[in-house]
Amino acid sequence: MSIGQTIKHRTQAFRGRVTERIGRTTRNRRLQRHGRTDRISGNLKQFGDRAKNAFKH
Known part of the structure:
Protein backbone atom coordinates (compact mmCIF):
# COMPACT_ATOMS: atom_id res chain seq x y z
CA MET A 1 0.00 0.00 0.00
CA SER A 2 1.52 3.25 -1.08
CA ILE A 3 1.13 6.60 0.59
CA GLY A 4 -0.62 7.94 -2.52
CA GLN A 5 -3.32 5.28 -2.34
CA THR A 6 -3.84 5.91 1.36
CA SER A 41 -16.29 3.05 -0.78
CA GLY A 42 -13.34 4.98 0.62
CA ASN A 43 -13.64 3.25 3.98
CA LEU A 44 -13.83 -0.20 2.39
CA LYS A 45 -10.75 0.52 0.29
CA GLN A 46 -8.87 1.62 3.40
CA PHE A 47 -9.95 -1.55 5.22
CA GLY A 48 -8.86 -3.69 2.27
CA ASP A 49 -5.45 -2.03 2.18
CA ARG A 50 -5.03 -2.55 5.93
CA ALA A 51 -5.98 -6.22 5.61
CA LYS A 52 -3.51 -6.69 2.74
CA ASN A 53 -0.82 -4.96 4.77
CA ALA A 54 -1.51 -7.14 7.82
CA PHE A 55 -0.94 -10.33 5.84
CA LYS A 56 2.23 -8.98 4.23
CA HIS A 57 4.07 -8.66 7.53
Whole structure:
Protein backbone atom coordinates (compact mmCIF):
# COMPACT_ATOMS: atom_id res chain seq x y z
CA MET A 1 0.00 0.00 0.00
CA SER A 2 1.52 3.25 -1.08
CA ILE A 3 1.13 6.60 0.59
CA GLY A 4 -0.62 7.94 -2.52
CA GLN A 5 -3.32 5.28 -2.34
CA THR A 6 -3.84 5.91 1.36
CA ILE A 7 -4.30 9.63 0.78
CA LYS A 8 -6.63 8.98 -2.15
CA HIS A 9 -8.85 6.63 -0.14
CA ARG A 10 -8.97 8.93 2.88
CA THR A 11 -9.88 11.93 0.71
CA GLN A 12 -12.60 9.90 -0.97
CA ALA A 13 -14.09 9.02 2.42
CA PHE A 14 -13.79 12.64 3.61
CA ARG A 15 -15.31 14.00 0.38
CA GLY A 16 -18.16 11.54 0.81
CA ARG A 17 -18.80 12.71 4.37
CA VAL A 18 -18.88 16.34 3.24
CA THR A 19 -21.15 15.61 0.27
CA GLU A 20 -23.49 13.60 2.44
CA ARG A 21 -23.74 16.44 4.97
CA ILE A 22 -24.39 19.00 2.24
CA GLY A 23 -27.12 16.75 0.86
CA ARG A 24 -28.64 16.36 4.31
CA THR A 25 -28.54 20.13 4.90
CA THR A 26 -30.10 20.99 1.55
CA ARG A 27 -32.46 17.96 1.72
CA ASN A 28 -31.07 16.71 -1.57
CA ARG A 29 -31.37 12.92 -1.51
CA ARG A 30 -29.22 12.42 -4.60
CA LEU A 31 -26.31 14.22 -2.93
CA GLN A 32 -26.86 12.22 0.24
CA ARG A 33 -26.73 8.94 -1.68
CA HIS A 34 -23.69 9.99 -3.67
CA GLY A 35 -21.88 11.07 -0.51
CA ARG A 36 -22.77 7.90 1.33
CA THR A 37 -21.46 5.69 -1.48
CA ASP A 38 -18.23 7.71 -1.69
CA ARG A 39 -17.74 7.50 2.07
CA ILE A 40 -18.42 3.79 2.27
CA SER A 41 -16.29 3.05 -0.78
CA GLY A 42 -13.34 4.98 0.62
CA ASN A 43 -13.64 3.25 3.98
CA LEU A 44 -13.83 -0.20 2.39
CA LYS A 45 -10.75 0.52 0.29
CA GLN A 46 -8.87 1.62 3.40
CA PHE A 47 -9.95 -1.55 5.22
CA GLY A 48 -8.86 -3.69 2.27
CA ASP A 49 -5.45 -2.03 2.18
CA ARG A 50 -5.03 -2.55 5.93
CA ALA A 51 -5.98 -6.22 5.61
CA LYS A 52 -3.51 -6.69 2.74
CA ASN A 53 -0.82 -4.96 4.77
CA ALA A 54 -1.51 -7.14 7.82
CA PHE A 55 -0.94 -10.33 5.84
CA LYS A 56 2.23 -8.98 4.23
CA HIS A 57 4.07 -8.66 7.53
